[in-house]
Amino acid sequence: MSTVAVGNDCNIQKRILHAGKGDLPSYLDGTKVYFHYQTRCCNDDRTVMDDTHKQNKPMELYIGKKFKFEVWETCIKSMKLHEVASFTVHPVLLGAYPMVAKSLRDIYSGTHKGHSHCCGMTLKEEGLGYEDLDKLMKEPQPLEFIIEVLTVEPAGEFRKExxxxxxxxxxxxxxxxxxxxxxxxxxxxxxxxxxxxxxxxxxxxxxxxxxxxxxxxxxxxxxxxxxxxxxxxxxxxxxxxxxxxxxxxxxxxxxxxxxxxxxxxxxxxxxxxxxxxxxxxxxxxxxxxxxxxxxxxxxxxxxxxQKRKEKDLEDKQMYQGKIFK
The missing domain is CATH 1.25.40.10 (Tetratricopeptide repeat domain)
Structure with a gap:
C-alpha cells in the first residue's frame, strides 16, 4: 500500500490499512471522536508500546480543544469513519508523547495523580517511571500509530463532557x-x-x-x-x-x-x-x-x-462481671 503525507506535513506519513465508510467527516471544532490506537516503535520487531484494545476502552478526542498531543488530531482529521490507518511520525512532532503516554498509562492503572509540574530537564534526569518512555525522551525516534476511528459525533449532536x-x-x-x-x-x-x-x-x-x-x-x-x-x-x-x-x-x-x-x-x-x-x-x-x-x-x-436505652443496656451487659483495675 502506498504511503502519503498527511496534509502538507511530510513529518506524518499515512498508509491506509482498512478503508473507511462514506465521505470524510467535516471535523468541525467540537466534534467528538472515539478511536483505538496502537503505538509501535519503528524497529525490526515493531515493538508495541501502547494499545487501547488491551484496556478495552477507546480514547475520546474533541476536535479543536487543543489536546496535549496534537498529532492525533491531525491524523484523525484525515480519516473516514471505521477507517484503520498507520501513521509514521517524525521525532520532531513527538516531544509531548512520553508525558501523554505516561498520563494515560497511569489513568488505566489507577495511579494517576494529576498534573505534573516537573520541567523537561528534571523529567529526563528522574524519569517517568516507564523504561521505554524514559528511553524515548533521551533518544527520540520515529513512532508508528495505528489508529481506528470508531465513532464520529458532530458538534451539537451530543452532550459534551x-x-x-x-x-x-x-x-x-x-x-x-x-x-x-x-x-x-x-x-x-x-x-x-x-x-x-x-x-x-x-x-x-x-x-x-x-x-x-x-x-x-x-x-x-x-x-x-x-x-x-x-x-x-x-x-x-x-x-x-x-x-x-x-x-x-x-x-x-x-x-x-x-x-x-x-x-x-x-x-x-x-x-x-x-x-x-x-x-x-x-x-x-x-x-x-x-x-x-x-x-x-x-x-x-x-x-x-429508645435507642439510647438499648445502647445503655448493651454497654451494661458487655461490662457486667468485668473487673476494672
Whole structure:
C-alpha cells in the first residue's frame, strides 16, 4: 500500500490499512471522536508500546480543544469513519508523547495523580517511571500509530463532557441535571441521581471560582448550590453514606442556618453513626423553626431515646462481671 503525507506535513506519513465508510467527516471544532490506537516503535520487531484494545476502552478526542498531543488530531482529521490507518511520525512532532503516554498509562492503572509540574530537564534526569518512555525522551525516534476511528459525533449532536463546555453551556446544563437527577431519584436509582446532583454542584463550584466572594453573582451561584446539596444528601442518606450526609447538610446549614430539611437529614445521619447529642440538637432546632413538624420530630426523638436505652443496656451487659483495675 502506498504511503502519503498527511496534509502538507511530510513529518506524518499515512498508509491506509482498512478503508473507511462514506465521505470524510467535516471535523468541525467540537466534534467528538472515539478511536483505538496502537503505538509501535519503528524497529525490526515493531515493538508495541501502547494499545487501547488491551484496556478495552477507546480514547475520546474533541476536535479543536487543543489536546496535549496534537498529532492525533491531525491524523484523525484525515480519516473516514471505521477507517484503520498507520501513521509514521517524525521525532520532531513527538516531544509531548512520553508525558501523554505516561498520563494515560497511569489513568488505566489507577495511579494517576494529576498534573505534573516537573520541567523537561528534571523529567529526563528522574524519569517517568516507564523504561521505554524514559528511553524515548533521551533518544527520540520515529513512532508508528495505528489508529481506528470508531465513532464520529458532530458538534451539537451530543452532550459534551462538562470539562469541554464553556461557561454558558455549563449554566444551561444545570436545569437538565436537576430534572435528570429527580427522575432517577423517583425511579429509585439513588446512586446515579446523586451523580447528577454532584455534576451540578461541581459546575456551580467552577462558576464560583470566576467571581469575587461576596459579590452579587458569587452569592447567587452559592445559593443555587443549596437545592442540589439537599438532594445529594437525601440520596446518600438512602444509600447509607451517613458521613457524606453530615458533611453536605452542614454545608447547607452554614449557608442557610434555618434550613429545616438540612437539619432533619443531618439528625437522621447523626443517629445512624450514633452521635445522639448532635442528633437531638438538630431535631429540636428543626422543631423550633417549623412547628408543623411536631409529630415527626417527636417520633424521631422517641426513637432516639429508645435507642439510647438499648445502647445503655448493651454497654451494661458487655461490662457486667468485668473487673476494672
Amino acid at each position: 462538562i470539562w469541554a463546555m464553556d461557561e454558558n453551556e455549563k449554566i444551561a446544563l444545570l436545569p437538565e441535571l436537576r430534572e435528570e437527577g429527580n427522575a432517577l431519584y423517583k425511579a429509585g436509582d439513588y446512586k446515579n441521581a446523586a451523580a447528577k446532583y454532584a455534576d451540578a454542584i461541581g459546575i456551580l463550584e467552577q462558576l464560583l471560582l470566576t467571581e469575587k466572594p461576596g459579590e452579587e453573582e458569587w452569592v447567587s451561584w452559592d445559593r443555587q448550590k443549596i437545592p442540589f446539596l439537599l438532594n445529594f444528601s437525601q440520596c446518600h442518606l438512602l444509600l447509607g453514606n451517613y458521613y457524606a450526609v453530615i458533611e453536605h447538610t452542614s454545608d447547607v446549614i452554614k449557608k442557610d442556618p434555618g434550613n429545616v430539611k438540612a437539619l432533619f437529614r443531618r439528625a437522621r445521619a447523626h443517629v445512624a453513626v450514633w452521635n445522639p447529642d448532635e442528633a437531638e440538637a438538630d431535631l429540636n432546632e428543626a422543631l423550633k423553626l417549623d412547628s408543623s413538624l411536631d409529630k415527626v420530630v417527636k417520633k424521631e426523638l422517641s426513637t432516639l431515646e
